[in-house]
Amino acid sequence: MRSAELKKGIPAKASKCVTSPDLSVNVAGIKMKNPVMTASGTFGYGEEFKDIIDLNRLGGIIVKGVSARPIKGNPPPRIWETPAGMLNAIGLENPGVDVFINEKLPILRSYDTAVIVNIFGYSLEEYVAVTERLDGIPGIAGLEVNISCPNVKAGGIVFGTNVKAASELLTALRKATKLPLIAKLSPNVTDITEFARAAEGSGCDGLSLINTLLGMAIDVRCRKPRLANVTGGLSGPAIKPVAVRMVWQVARAVKLPIIGMGGIMTPEDALEFILAGATAIAVGTGNFINPRATLDIADGLASHLKREGIPSVRDLIGQVIVA
Amino acid sequence: MPPTKLHQATVVLHQEAGRGYFRIVLKAPGLAKQARPGQFVMLRVSENQDPILARPFGIAAVKSKQYIELFYRVVGRGTALLATVERDAVLQVQGPLGNGFPAPEKGTTPLLVAGGSGFPPLLYFALSMRHPLYMFLGARDKECLPPLRAIKSCREQAEKVYIATDDGSAGTRGFVTDGLAAFLDSRNDRESFVIYACGPRSMMAAVSKLAAERGISCFVSMEERMACGLGVCMGCSVAVRTGGYKRVCKEGPVFKSSDIDWSEQVVLPALHRK
Ligand SMILES: Cc1cc2nc3c(=O)[nH]c(=O)nc-3n(C[C@H](O)[C@H](O)[C@H](O)COP(=O)(O)OP(=O)(O)OC[C@H]3O[C@@H](n4cnc5c(N)ncnc54)[C@H](O)[C@@H]3O)c2cc1C
Ligand SMILES: Cc1cc2nc3c(=O)[nH]c(=O)nc-3n(C[C@H](O)[C@H](O)[C@H](O)COP(=O)(O)O)c2cc1C
Ligand code: FES
Numbered sequence: 279m280r281s282a283e284l285k286k287g288i289p290a291k292a293s294k295c296v297t298s299p300d301l302s303v304n305v306a307g308i309k310m311k312n313p314v315m316t317a318s319g320t321f322g323y324g325e326e327f328k329d330i331i332d333l334n335r336l337g338g339i340i341v342k343g344v345s346a347r348p349i350k351g352n353p354p355p356r357i358w359e360t361p362a363g364m365l366n367a368i369g370l371e372n373p374g375v376d377v378f379i380n381e382k383l384p385i386l387r388s389y390d391t392a393v394i395v396n397i398f399g400y401s402l403e404e405y406v407a408v409t410e411r412l413d414g415i416p417g418i419a420g421l422e423v424n425i426s427c428p429n430v431k432a433g434g435i436v437f438g439t440n441v442k443a444a445s446e447l448l449t450a451l452r453k454a455t456k457l458p459l460i461a462k463l464s465p466n467v468t469d470i471t472e473f474a475r476a477a478e479g480s481g482c483d484g485l486s487l488i489n490t491l492l493g494m495a496i497d498v499r500c501r502k503p504r505l506a507n508v509t510g511g512l513s514g515p516a517i518k519p520v521a522v523r524m525v526w527q528v529a530r531a532v533k534l535p536i537i538g539m540g541g542i543m544t545p546e547d548a549l550e551f552i553l554a555g556a557t558a559i560a561v562g563t564g565n566f567i568n569p570r571a572t573l574d575i576a577d578g579l580a581s582h583l584k585r586e587g588i589p590s591v592r593d594l595i596g597q598v599i600v601a
Numbered sequence: 602m603p604p605t606k607l608h609q610a611t612v613v614l615h616q617e618a619g620r621g622y623f624r625i626v627l628k629a630p631g632l633a634k635q636a637r638p639g640q641f642v643m644l645r646v647s648e649n650q651d652p653i654l655a656r657p658f659g660i661a662a663v664k665s666k667q668y669i670e671l672f673y674r675v676v677g678r679g680t681a682l683l684a685t686v687e688r689d690a691v692l693q694v695q696g697p698l699g700n701g702f703p704a705p706e707k708g709t710t711p712l713l714v715a716g717g718s719g720f721p722p723l724l725y726f727a728l729s730m731r732h733p734l735y736m737f738l739g740a741r742d743k744e745c746l747p748p749l750r751a752i753k754s755c756r757e758q759a760e761k762v763y764i765a766t767d768d769g770s771a772g773t774r775g776f777v778t779d780g781l782a783a784f785l786d787s788r789n790d791r792e793s794f795v796i797y798a799c800g801p802r803s804m805m806a807a808v809s810k811l812a813a814e815r816g817i818s819c820f821v822s823m824e825e826r827m828a829c830g831l832g833v834c835m836g837c838s839v840a841v842r843t844g845g846y847k848r849v850c851k852e853g854p855v856f857k858s859s860d861i862d863w864s865e866q867v868v869l870p871a872l873h874r875k
Binding site: 319320321322326327329330342350351353354355356357358359361362363364366368371514515563565566567568569570 | 604605606607645650651652653654655693695825826827828829830831832833834835836837838839840844845846851
């Protein structure tokens, strides 16, 4: 795959037509039947979607953020709709890692899809605790580390916006688990490639980007913020160009495979991320708008490959032509 | 796989129903067959990304196991766009969602309390039961009461329908809760009453207080902004008395009123009560 990724230029069109294109990919050592995943926090623990789509058809499921202890979340209102997007300040509400392992994971495990557990904490110790707890539990393909959390023990500085803090965190987590480790980068930084390099230097196996962009909305009549938390994360099609740009920059800066996300709703959106350098993609807010979006994208990728005579989706990774 | 919750529904009827309400009937057999009173749907009102999120609406009736009926008021961009949708259009709709009203037990007398545009799910509930029931409809003024055809259905179904408006332009002057309190205090068969309320939060908080003071059990159908309607985004949470939050779209929208933490300050303005 590496060689295909590095190959420059347009892949030669197959002379005969491609009848069953190869959608399989390998991200950070995780084998997936197709590159389509669900983004953390937009798909719960999978069970809510089982009446809507066949979960076995997904490349992978990245579950809602899990922490060492249960988290209550922020007061409402927690969401606000924006042009082609939404702001959220859920506050990472979750039942904690023990409930996840005992009640959610057994259901997920029964499906033929890669389960990636998104983890977070509010101190280095909390991140390590949840990582150690998940290490060695069967049915987990890898961990995705949400580094966009404040370190309450260090004056609230956000791990993901300080290169030193991010490196320390990821290095500690590398020691705490043998599972594939994927760092989920924050877009709320000046130069995202610094963080990608820090993750690579810390021994991570892959990168996810992007998390939500920090935003705010105000009710002009009562002069109050729309969200009880005042600020929130912007997601959805509104952020897609920012995400594509960041994937492109990071793909050129590091060798790690990338899971691209940010506003993906259609097969064409997914292809943009793949061409920019993503090996896999994740659908977030798109799940709320079209609950079948993931499957529509997987089908659309296959038809695109057939139509264009490209044998494998891997032939497209990073193949954007920049003069 | 169990019956799907994602449907493509055809608009078979869409008309102004009076008093600023629209009535829309959708053909969605898969949805209609599963629906129970108190459940809701998430309706996509636009095919493009403006607005991007679906809108929640309570199911007001199920007809011939094929059709669902909704009533809505135009309060913002989404409902304004919905009002332009023509007959035969196909809309993406998810449902039925949420838990619905618990069926009233034998021997109980349901009291249905609707504030503003909170009447649709209660209408479905009323139409679905054979219990003798009473209805209390309240609004700011006459023009914000349910449309006449809905009130007519209520009258056919209930022993009596009590109407109150804040300004006295229809029914008695005052809050719907004033009429409810007077009714409760005039009766000596209070033990049999169970209250079901849907409307603005302030109204439901008042109904909840009334019920608690008199030891009457009470259920409320809550409204919050929603993104997914499926229980995955955790965006629609309301604070509960035991601490923490519950999702309106999943554990709700119907809750025991004593479970809700009514002290939690809520910024959501109840404009739709207009
Ligand atoms: C479970 C549930 C059932 C509902 N059933 C009905 C119904 O049967 N008929 C009906 O007319 N309306 C119903 N609503 C309210 C309806 O969803 C909103 O009126 C609608 O989403 C407004 O969309 P908009 O784009 O027109 O307004 P926006 O521009 O988004 O907002 C305009 C106004 O509507 C209020 N609003 C927006 N979203 C909601 C919401 N989710 N709940 C309450 N108020 C909201 C806003 O606070 C604002 O004051 C229900 C809401 C919920 C949660
Ligand atoms: C409601 C909501 C909840 C989210 N929760 C999490 C979370 O728990 N952990 C995390 O790393 N990212 C979380 N995200 C971010 C998404 O996983 C994703 O990175 C981001 O939304 C961009 O993708 P999108 O535009 O496709 O939604 C959340 C996003 C939304 C909209
Ligand atoms: S609307 Fe998403 S959890 Fe309720």
